[in-house]
Amino acid sequence: MARITIDDVTKRFGGDNNSVVAVDDVSLEIDDGEFVVFVGPSGSGKSTLMRMVAGLETQTEGDITIGDTVVNQFGPRARDIAMVFQNYALYPNMTVQENMSFGLKMSTNMSASEIERNVTSTAEMMGIANLLDNKPGELSGGQQQRVALGRAIVRDPNVFLMDEPLSNLDAKLRTEMRTEINRLQNDLGVTTLYVTHDQTEAMTMGDRLVVLNYGELQQVGTPLECFYRPANRFVAGFIGSPSMNFFAGTARGGTLQCDGFGYDLSERMQESVGSYGDLELGIRPEDVALHDEAVDRNSFEVVIDVVEPMGSISYVYCRVADQESEDTFVVEVGGQRPISEEQTLYAHIPPEDVHLFDGATGETLHQRKLDSDIGTSAAGQSQNAGASSGTL
Numbered sequence: 001m002a003r004i005t006i007d008d009v010t011k012r013f014g015g016d017n018n019s020v021v022a023v024d025d026v027s028l029e030i031d032d033g034e035f036v037v038f039v040g041p042s043g044s045g046k047s048t049l050m051r052m053v054a055g056l057e058t059q060t061e062g063d064i065t066i067g068d069t070v071v072n073q074f075g076p077r078a079r080d081i082a083m084v085f086q087n088y089a090l091y092p093n094m095t096v097q098e099n100m101s102f103g104l105k106m107s108t109n110m111s112a113s114e115i116e117r118n119v120t121s122t123a124e125m126m127g128i129a130n131l132l133d134n135k136p137g138e139l140s141g142g143q144q145q146r147v148a149l150g151r152a153i154v155r156d157p158n159v160f161l162m163d164e165p166l167s168n169l170d171a172k173l174r175t176e177m178r179t180e181i182n183r184l185q186n187d188l189g190v191t192t193l194y195v196t197h198d199q200t201e202a203m204t205m206g207d208r209l210v211v212l213n214y215g216e217l218q219q220v221g222t223p224l225e226c227f228y229r230p231a232n233r234f235v236a237g238f239i240g241s242p243s244m245n246f247f248a249g250t251a252r253g254g255t256l257q258c259d260g261f262g263y264d265l266s267e268r269m270q271e272s273v274g275s276y277g278d279l280e281l282g283i284r285p286e287d288v289a290l291h292d293e294a295v296d297r298n299s300f301e302v303v304i305d306v307v308e309p310m311g312s313i314s315y316v317y318c319r320v321a322d323q324e325s326e327d328t329f330v331v332e333v334g335g336q337r338p339i340s341e342e343q344t345l346y347a348h349i350p351p352e353d354v355h356l357f358d359g360a361t362g363e364t365l366h367q368r369k370l371d372s373d374i375g376t377s378a379a380g381q382s383q384n385a386g387a388s389s390g391t392l
């Protein structure tokens, strides 16, 4: 097990004239035994950051420390890490037994019988003991992924690095393996970095999320902190599914004038943001209410675009009435509530659930109220990149 420190790390690809900044001055501390998920859209620098920790890529600037050792000059072998990739990277001509033994044979002085014992017990733990004589081509995707995980675990490394390990699996298997990786990480207690672009995966795995966009750190915090206390509009929009709804508007004298409706800013909101300026109002789909009539000044008529039944809930895609804009926002309602596209309904946005963002910078200016303290992150630190925490 090991603590990992990433210190002012930048990675630029290409020459001076057409260089790409894949990772931009990222600093991060990962605790011994912690499970940290790098999450962000495609091209945000997640894999590059992980590959630098692995020693597969060299940073342009900054230091990476594993345990007490600055590993900048060390190749992957010397870092005592095990990686699991999206494409499994199993050797097709070797049996499962041989695939799992290979790393141990190459990098340890273990005897053949010791290696066999370790491989067998890990294969039993992973539920693949009956497949040890098979070759990867004879296995399903889920079984291959178990072998890839088993091969990493049997090496008993200081650090696990996993780059989108579940993205080739179907939805059901993905959910199963997600639970399994959580359980394994918990049992083994090995420091783990996990890359995904899937925010649902990110929310359900890991002690802390590292949210990246365009190579820049947006927020580091527990999944709940990132969900309820997003550092900026990007995090608010990225974490949570369906995404937070946003309404752009201009505040004048305490009323936020959005396209098609005015929203009275509460006293608490005005304390956070003032009464004038360009803002974006953010509200989660589960926090918007749909009524048969306007309940107060902060209600507005909507046109129902599409109703998506999901079973216990439905997603209702709405537009603000009498607007040319085709933009929709989504409301979550109970699955048994009958809603049709022909109905006239009014959306109500409760002030206690509203987030407000700076219209120009996206910085969080005001956060929703919470019923309880969501706690601090596992490492006792929540790093909000360039954002105020706002008023509760």
Ligand SMILES: Nc1ncnc2c1ncn2[C@@H]1O[C@H](COP(=O)(O)OP(=O)(O)OP(=O)(O)O)[C@@H](O)[C@H]1O
Pocket (backbone or CB within 6 Å): 013, 014, 020, 021, 022, 040, 041, 042, 043, 044, 045, 046, 047, 048, 049, 197
């Ligand atoms: N070897 C390379 N040469 C040039 N540019 C690269 C190289 N590797 C990555 N990049 C660029 O660096 C940026 C970050 O890429 P990276 O693969 O780290 O993103 P990512 O968040 O992991 O994306 P994805 O989810 O699509 O894998 C992208 O703009 C990418 O095009």
